[in-house]
Amino acid sequence: MITLSLTTPSNAAGAVALVQLHGQGVKSLLAELCDRQSWDDGCVYLCDFAGIDEGLAVCLNDQWAQLMPHGGLRVIELLTDKLISMNCHLKPPSNRELYPEAASDFEADMLATLALSPSPAAVDLLLAQSENWSRDDLDFSHIATDTQQLDQLCHMPSVVLVGPANVGKSTLTNRILGYAASIVADLPGTTRDWVGGMTQLRGVAVRWMDTPGIRISDDDVEQQAIGLAKQVIDEADVLVYMSDLQNGFEAANLTNRKPDILTLNKVDALTDDDAAQLPKQLLPISSTTGQGLGELVEAILKQLGLHQIDAQTPWAFSDRLKRIVSQRDTVTLQQYMQ
Ligand SMILES: Nc1nc2c(ncn2[C@@H]2O[C@H](COP(=O)(O)OP(=O)(O)OP(=O)(O)O)[C@@H](O)[C@H]2O)c(=O)[nH]1
Ligand SMILES: [Mg+2]
The missing domain is CATH 3.30.1360.120 (Probable tRNA modification gtpase trme; domain 1)
Structure with missing residues (x-):
């Protein structure tokens, strides 16, 4: 045949x-x-x-x-x-047919994963896998816990920004995406539909989404847009809640999902003394000056479990590797890599 x-x-x-x-x-x-x-x-x-x-x-x-x-x-x-x-x-x-240059099924699957990975952070990690899986001291129990988080390097997690109207969500979105994706105005209710784009957070590709400000209004269109945004919010891998000095954090209760990160924006308007008094669970940022954005990126990566990607971590990037790990099957691993 x-x-x-x-x-x-x-x-x-x-x-x-x-x-x-x-x-x-x-x-x-x-x-x-x-x-x-x-x-x-x-x-x-x-x-x-x-x-x-x-x-x-x-x-x-x-x-x-x-x-x-x-x-x-x-x-x-x-x-x-x-x-x-x-x-x-x-x-x-099969991947072996797609990548005839691969020396093993393992290498062919690695090249296929590499082609699908939008994150630069995935490249070094995937190229190191052959060495990582050949190590004598391979610890299967450790790999099982790490692997799901690393899979996000291929599937682009979503980061969704929510909060009351006019707190600066679109200003932050445009800064993070590097272009004017969302309209900014000193007018509550400016963003009428969720707006998204792809960006990289320290080499990790994510889908970043800005949403309409959460508020009770009698504007039918606005309420429908908020309703549509709720689906994006429910499916978010990381939900970032933003407020400012005028607004509290009560609207966080209007979403089904509890936010993962709470940020307080516009802290450029605060004195250093006032900023030092802020509750510890709030991440102080300024979307216009960029203050605190490095910390915000780290908090998001930490939430994703991708803040410390060590190139020496073995990553079960293929279904076959996942089976090998669950069965702790070193013999099949050797055949896979030959
Ligand atoms: N001082 C200061 N002003 C800011 C900051 N971020 C945003 N603003 C201002 O706040 C106003 C609202 O900004 P937007 O980004 O449109 O706010 P939004 O949360 O997207 O508003 P909606 O779309 O209505 O929900 C604009 O006038 C911005 O220039 C900040 O960090 N500091
Ligand atoms: Mg907006």
């Missing part, structure tokens, strides 16, 4: 597609498809694929060939049908 997998493009048109063929008899299949008898390993030939398209073909060894036709959807459809009619079996590509 020869398996056929399309690695590029995935269900979309592209300049060139890559069709991988694996299995016994790959060379005779190519001989029939391309009407060419001799196939030297590693040599690239310009071929006619059964009158469907012209493209490049290469046999990497007796069981592995790659075809590179044009990537138009119709060409791919016709070629796939033709290969299926020649007894090929269509299956999604």
